[in-house]
Amino acid sequence: MMTGQQEIEQACATLLAELQGMVTWKWDAHFQALLAEVPSAEQGRILAILEQHHDQQWDVESIGKAPAAIKAKAGFFGELRPNQLLFTSSPAGHSFVLAAWWPWGDGKIISVRLCAPAVDAATDQPQGLFKRIGNRWKALRGEG
Numbered sequence: 641m642m643t644g645q646q647e648i649e650q651a652c653a654t655l656l657a658e659l660q661g662m663v664t665w666k667w668d669a670h671f672q673a674l675l676a677e678v679p680s681a682e683q684g685r686i687l688a689i690l691e692q693h694h695d696q697q698w699d700v701e702s703i704g705k706a707p708a709a710i711k712a713k714a715g716f717f718g719e720l721r722p723n724q725l726l727f728t729s730s731p732a733g734h735s736f737v738l739a740a741w742w743p744w745g746d747g748k749i750i751s752v753r754l755c756a757p758a759v760d761a762a763t764d765q766p767q768g769l770f771k772r773i774g775n776r777w778k779a780l781r782g783e784g
Contacts, residue, residue, distance in 0.1 A: 658689050727740075740755075
């Protein structure tokens, strides 16, 4: 069962209110996430706000050391690249949320996605954002 836009907006209401006017959010149906493109002028402010609203921050070097509960809910993060960040709330409770910080290749724009782990209906296991993205890319390339 995928988490819908309303559930994510409700779980992230305080964060979204604080970011109001800095970015414009749209629904990313492919990944069941709220998506915003952050221009370079706002990156420092928005990064600081994300840090304030999430309990933990992960990068390419630290994600392998994440607690099992984070890995289970967030999916497989072995493909995090340098400068990409993942922010997580506490994995306890049902309002667990993720924020993915993805710089574009040009360094001028960063994509931010807000999502909650979804449960894979086939396995009844949490399926994280990166796993869903990886599965989507495999499907687009005809690999899955």
